Amino acid sequence: MAEKVKKISALKEKEGISQPETLNREVVKQLQSSKKKELSIDELVSGILDQNQATLSRAITIIESTAQKHQQQAKSIIDNCLPHANRSIRIGITGVPGVGKSTFIESFGKLLISEGKKVAVLTVDPSSSISKGSILGDKTRMEKLVKEKNAFIRPSASGDTLGGVARKTRETIILCEAAGFDVILIETVGVGQSETAVHSMTDFFLLLKLAGAGDELQGIKRGIMEMADSIVINKADGENLKAAKIAKNEFNRALHLYPAKESGWAPKTILCSALKNEGIAEIWEVVSDYFETVKSNGYFQHKRKEQNKFWLMQTIESRLKSEFYANPLVKVELEKQLLALDKNKTTPFEAAEKLLSMKN
Amino acid sequence: MAEKVKKISALKEKEGISQPETLNREVVKQLQSSKKKELSIDELVSGILDQNQATLSRAITIIESTAQKHQQQAKSIIDNCLPHANRSIRIGITGVPGVGKSTFIESFGKLLISEGKKVAVLTVDPSSSISKGSILGDKTRMEKLVKEKNAFIRPSASGDTLGGVARKTRETIILCEAAGFDVILIETVGVGQSETAVHSMTDFFLLLKLAGAGDELQGIKRGIMEMADSIVINKADGENLKAAKIAKNEFNRALHLYPAKESGWAPKTILCSALKNEGIAEIWEVVSDYFETVKSNGYFQHKRKEQNKFWLMQTIESRLKSEFYANPLVKVELEKQLLALDKNKTTPFEAAEKLLSMKN
Structure with a gap:
């Protein structure tokens, strides 16, 4: 049909060169055959414990699925992984778009791997469903890290609610820990509410900033600074270096104004250039110091x-x-009560009581 | 007994002049007799509608009471007042301690009264129960205003939760409106969560600031500025005037960085000296402009x-x-699940499901 309509269009293109097929039939066949081989829970769990990344990926996909049958499977996988989890350190990394999060995670991740660590990178980005924006939650941003066999990069779980995304991320952490990852880096974009969620699932919270731009310009909410265990000023190189040093002093002054943290840890500001790989080792030192402090004082x-x-x-x-x-x-009564409210015939508190009485 | 102990104290004062009695027996008698005369709901409501402030006070006391019998009475009073409510304008006023809220409310309230308005002043201050701090939520702070017959000042409702305090304040607003008050000023201290509650029960939100001190030093949360429909820089007199003018420009610049308000209103920064009664008329003009705007565009x-x-x-x-x-x-199971969580034998999500299954 579409073909026929095209033939009478004035915009019809000259024929002769056929368009390339958009589907690679060979790949489709491979995908279909691999889809058939469904792994059992036992196979999935032992694959995870054997540190098989392909199996880990498949298990995470089950966790992220909203299908009923997958939810029961997900529960079994998690139950079996739990005894092997909780042995990593979890680091949250936030900062507005453009601050250089991917480049930073690449440099930082590569350093960790060179020290013998296994590093998983997860992203929490509910912005695509909530504010319609999105970060590039994609492996392709971390070209070097993705090639390391001791690195595992998983883009954002999708979901309608931040709560749903957070749950899936929390469960993914358990699987990654069971698969032997020592360090879990959880990246989020520093706008909206996702950083509160990430802060609530990590041990250490690192805020990436740039020198020069004010808070408003950086689009970051004030509360975020209070959460930070360390502020890293990225792109502190070349012409930026002077401004970065000034910013470092300013941030350190600002950090002093906040009440002391329950962790007993005094947040530090560090300069770095992720692109030039400068300051990365110092950041790891600070992070290690933190974990030494909080593990010995029981805060961890x-x-x-x-x-x-x-x-x-x-x-x-x-x-x-x-x-x-x-x-x-409740649905029916809610309509009625909202109408009564609009006409000032009830108060929100009376209306609430009426609705709550429907419950039982 | 205390008397006896005192006699052997080395700090004993010379006797001879007897201390004045701390109780005025005549007043106690009056209070006791007035307590006996309990007013009926009808008497309370008609007293409120007759704009009798003593009756209004008694009705508010019933609303604030946690006694079971008062709760039913409160409901009847509110139901009878509702048809006469919702005719005032409600203005929220916030600012950290020391910014001059009481002095401002005195000057502002007196101006409104001179223009023929009836003004009620309520305070929301849950800080005494939540953070153990407190503002001086007391009539005595507004010596001049309290003498005006068209002014009604009611200190903070008390309560265990911000929600409880907010409910009582919302219900008090209804009673004040039924008693013919045109303008309700609701004061809160600009720290903690109370200003979010006050913002959610007022039409116009006014933030009092001082020139010179940074946000951190003023202890005010960043989110508050976004809520403000107007920023008033108080104490803009004498040596402070120059700094206040600079601050005005800075705040205006900062306000421009926020997204446009749904109300279609562009927040304004105004200088004032509440003590010297300067700038107060201009503030009332801005507030009046606001209400004209939002009443004509439907936002109100x-x-x-x-x-x-x-x-x-x-x-x-x-x-x-x-x-x-x-x-x-749930209580029993919660203990079990928290223990299982601590031992990493379950996840928060599984534990939640288990607990939720107890409900039915």
């Missing part, structure tokens, strides 16, 4: 426990709400 | 509807949570 375990509680409460709250509003009686 | 009604929805949802959420955690089965 304490924080992980608090994070578990936080996610437990969060999950319960969001489910209580979604179940309540899904109740057909 | 829209915002009140959204606020009603916000408080409806807030109330439902907090009740769903408190009921869930009060469930004895």
Whole structure:
């Protein structure tokens, strides 16, 4: 049909050179045959424990799936991985687009690998579903790191809600830890609410900044600085170096104004040039210092426990709400109460009581 | 007993002049007799509608009470006042301690009264229960305003939660409106979460600042500036005037960096000296401009509807949570699940599911 319509179009192109096929039939065949070979839970789990990255990827895909049958599988995989998890250090990395997060993670990741670490890189980017924006959550941004056999890069889980994305990321962390990764880097873009979520699932929170631009210009929210365990001023090279040194002093002054952290750790500002690979070793030293401090003073375990509680409460709250509003009686009454509210015939508190009485 | 101990104290004062009684027996008698005369709902409501401030005060006390019998009375009073409410303009005023909120409210309130308005001043200060701090939420701070017959000043409702305090304040607004107050000023201290609550119950949000001090030094959160419909730089007199003018330009520049407001209103920075009564008339002009703008473009009604929805949802959420955690089965299981979490035998998400299954 489309072909026929085209033939009468005034815009018809000269025929003669046929367009290349957009599908590679050979690849499709391979994909289809590999799809058929579904792995059992046992095979998936032992693959993960054997540090097989392909199996790890497939297991993560199951976790990310919203299909009913996958959810039961996901639960079994996680249950089997849990005894082997929780042995990594988890580092959150945030900063606005353009600050050089990918380049930084490449340099930092390569250093860690050269020290014998296994590094997993995950991204949390719910912005595509929430604010319609997006970071380039893609392996192709980290060309060098992706070639390392001890590196595993997984782009953002997708989902309708930040809560959903966060859950999948948390579960992916467990799988990566079971697969023997020592360091989990979790990247997020420093706008919106995702950095609060990432802060709540990592041990160390690193904020990347640039010299010169004010907070408003960098689009970063003020609260983020308070979360940071370290501020890294990237692109501190060449002509930028002077401004970066000034910024370092300013940030250090600003950090002093915040109340002391429960961790007993005093956040530090560090200069680096990820592109020129300068300052990266110093950052790793600071991060190592941090982990030495919090592991010896007990804060490390304490924080992980608090994070578990936080996610437990969060999950319960969001489910209580979604179940309540899904109740057909509540749906009908909600319309009525909103109308009464609009006409000032009730107060929000009376309306809430009326709605809550529908529940039981 | 205390008397006896005192007699052997080396610090004992010379006797001879007896201390004045700390209780005025006559006043106590009056108070006791007035306590006996409990007013009926009808008497309370007609007193409010007759603009009797003593009756209004008694009704607010019933609303603030946590006693069971008062809660039913409160509901009836509010129901009867609702048809006469919603006719005022509600202005939120925030700023850190020391910025001069009381002096400002005195000057501003007196101007409004001179223009024939009736002015109610309420304070929201949950800090005493949450952060153990407190502002001086007291009539005595506004000596001049308190003498005006068209002014009504009511210190902060107390409560365990910000939600509880906010509810009582929202209900007090209804009563004040039914009592014929045209302008409701709601004061809060610009730290913590109370200004978000106040922002969610007012039409216009005014942020008081001082020149010279940075945001960190003023202890105010960055998000507050985004909420402001106007920034007023107080104490812009004498030696401060030059710095205040510079600050005005800076704030105006900063305000431009925020995205345009849904109200179609561009926030303005104004200089004033509440103490010297300078700039107060200009502020009232700006506020009046605002209400003209938002009443003609429909945002005024829209915002009140959204606020009603916000408080409806807030109330439902907090009740769903408190009921869930009060469930004895949940309490027992929560302990178990937290233990399992601490031992990494479960994930927060699995634990949440287990707990949620207790509910039904």
